[in-house]
Structure formats: C-alpha cells, structure tokens
Amino acid sequence: MAELKYISGFGNECASEDPRCPGALPEGQNNPQVCPYNLYAEQLSGSAFTCPRSTNKRSWLYRILPSVSHKSFEFIDQGHITHNWDEVDPDPNQLRWKPFEIPKASQEKVDFVNGLHTLCGAGDIRSNNGLAVHIFLCNTSMGNRCFYNSDGDLLIVPQKGKLLIYTEFGKMLVQPNEICVIQDVSPFNVVAWHGNYTPYKYNLENFMVINSVAFDHADPSIFTVLTAKSVRPGVAIADFVIFPPRWGVADKTFRPPYYHRNCMSEFMGLIKGHYEAKQGGFLPGGGSLHSPMTPHGPDADCFEKASKAKLAPERIADGTMAFMFESSLNMAVTKWGLKTCNCLDENYYKCWEPLKSHFTPNSRNPAETN
Numbered sequence: 001m002a003e004l005k006y007i008s009g010f011g012n013e014c015a016s017e018d019p020r021c022p023g024a025l026p027e028g029q030n031n032p033q034v035c036p037y038n039l040y041a042e043q044l045s046g047s048a049f050t051c052p053r054s055t056n057k058r059s060w061l062y063r064i065l066p067s068v069s070h071k072s073f074e075f076i077d078q079g080h081i082t083h084n085w086d087e088v089d090p091d092p093n094q095l096r097w098k099p100f101e102i103p104k105a106s107q108e109k110v111d112f113v114n115g116l117h118t119l120c121g122a123g124d125i126r127s128n129n130g131l132a133v134h135i136f137l138c139n140t141s142m143g144n145r146c147f148y149n150s151d152g153d154l155l156i157v158p159q160k161g162k163l164l165i166y167t168e169f170g171k172m173l174v175q176p177n178e179i180c181v182i183q184d185v186s187p188f189n190v191v192a193w194h195g196n197y198t199p200y201k202y203n204l205e206n207f208m209v210i211n212s213v214a215f216d217h218a219d220p221s222i223f224t225v226l227t228a229k230s231v232r233p234g235v236a237i238a239d240f241v242i243f244p245p246r247w248g249v250a251d252k253t254f255r256p257p258y259y260h261r262n263c264m265s266e267f268m269g270l271i272k273g274h275y276e277a278k279q280g281g282f283l284p285g286g287g288s289l290h291s292p293m294t295p296h297g298p299d300a301d302c303f304e305k306a307s308k309a310k311l312a313p314e315r316i317a318d319g320t321m322a323f324m325f326e327s328s329l330n331m332a333v334t335k336w337g338l339k340t341c342n343c344l345d346e347n348y349y350k351c352w353e354p355l356k357s358h359f360t361p362n363s364r365n366p367a368e369t370n
C-alpha cells in the first residue's frame, strides 16, 4: 500500500480532496445548488448547533452518495458487547487482569467487531452520559464489514499489532473512529471534505511531559492527554492520562505514585514496559480497575525501594507506556471481566500484604531509624 500522508494540527480546520477530482470542494459555500462533480454535500456535526463558535465541531463531506442511502438497520448478535451494568454485584475490590488472550487465527477468525469485549462501564447511552471500556482481541481484517459507533467517541489504544483503519475521512494506521454501516454501497465514498470534526491519531511519544523539578509529587492531571468533558466544569466523564518515560528529579520526595483513595474511578492499562508503582504483576496487555474510594498505591517492593533510594536524577520508566482512564463515573465490571475472560488476577491484593509498619513512636526523624 502507498505510504499514508497525514494532515497535522489537532482541532484545526482541515480540508482534503481526492487528487483524482481536483476542485471537488465547493468554493465559498458549503451547499451549492449542484456540487462539483455532482457530489452530495453532507454535514457531520460533533457539537450542538447552539455551541459557541470556539467549541463548534463539524465537517462537510462531499460524497458519491449520502450516508442515508442504506438499507434498514437490523439487529445482529451483540457478541460480547453490553451496556448492562447490573450483570454482577458491585465489586469494590482492587481488580487486576493478566494480559488478555488474543485468539489464534488458525483456531478462530475474529475481526475487530467480533473481538470487542466489554470489561466495565457506567452510564446510559440514552442520555449520552457514560463510558465503557472494551478490550478488543482480534486476529483478522474486517474485510468488507465496517463499524460505526453513534454512542460517543471511540478511543482506540492498541497494545499489540497494527490497526489499519479505513474511515470516511481517509485511511490511518491508528485512530478513534466513527463511520457509517451501509449493505451494498461503500460508506467510503467521500471524494472531498473540510472541517474540524475528524478522526485523528496521535503518537504518545510526542506528548510533552512535565514533572516536578523541585520537590513533591504532582498529581497525574499533568499527564492528561485528552478529556471527555461532563456537564460539570473540571469533572470529566473520562480523562485519558499517560505515564510516559521522563526524568524524576524531585528532592526529599517519595517519587512513585502515593497511596490514595480517589473519588474518581481509575482504569489502567500498560502498552509496554513496566509501571512505576508495581514491581511485577501489572503486565503489558493487562489492565486494572480501582473503583471510587478503593485504596491502592505502590506494592510493597516498590514502597521499600523508593523510601530508601538515593535521590539522584533518574529516568523513570524508560521504554514504558502506561495509561489511565480517570472517570467521575463508577464503572461496573461485566460477567466477562470477572469470569469468562479468565484473566482476573485473583492474587492482586497480595502485592500489598507484605507492607509492614515502620512507625517509630519515639523518634520523629526517619534518618535516625533508617
């Protein structure tokens, strides 16, 4: 396949024309009586039409046939996708999953859609307020199938293998994606488009990470890459946060994540390497969920090492990439997540069992006792 070219600029107004149809974008207006090349004009809106201009998101697509030329939607087997958050009793335990197993293509061919398994989630698709974490485990191309998601934004975080994604806006190797499902015509019939509501991809290595350069531990909001806002200012449906390689230089500081109980829920995953708060057990391709107010933090090994470490500047987590969805919603785990996937780490809680008391009631100064 020819090398893909990308338009850069997050949130910018962008425009693209199929080079075989120069001038396919109308000039000076979106809705000429007849569009160049006799294309259909179609708007895709990503914000309410009353949003202030600065938050308005929409794109115009010029296509061979409008998306509406499709057969009736029909019910298909839901597979492993669910929005039933009452399948199992609420579980406030710290939950951790071993790497989820990708089925072998020689045994069973599974494409992206069949391979989606809902792990946890909260909220309601009718009120457009909520989120869900799905694990995709696939080994086969979608072929002539396509997928569209009208429930919300789809953030794809691949951990293994590459995804070549065909969207109405073009092709990409990795990206969030919203497209239309049609039977006998191709939804990929867009000849030109312009606007600021488009799929995009982003290389996490480009994140300009910041950190404390004096002392103490900044909370992980400094690592927020993307936010799905709720109606409450400053409180997200989900923040997408990463823990990338960086320098740790903070003086007189316990540098790994602190122990905490959080009014938000935290779903974490590891793309590669190892996570700074866990010496073992949290592996690439696995995940963890800490529900609101469920205590968690560094495992016993990490605590012992970091409290004794000589505090020189050090590279934190070289070659790693952990991520977190920090959500104001209390996510329920599905039956698949707790049982069927067979990846739940029953021993997770044990990583904190060796923690011992270091309390020295008669001496305030740690240096005297260490």
Ligand SMILES: O=C(O)Cc1cc(O)ccc1O
Pocket (backbone or CB within 6 Å): 219, 220, 256, 257, 258, 260, 266, 277, 296, 297, 324
């Ligand atoms: O739980 C975690 O490991 C994520 C996390 C990291 C950190 O540095 C501070 C708070 C926090 O939730």
Ligand SMILES: [Fe+2]
Pocket (backbone or CB within 6 Å): 260, 262, 266, 290, 296
């Ligand atoms: Fe946390």
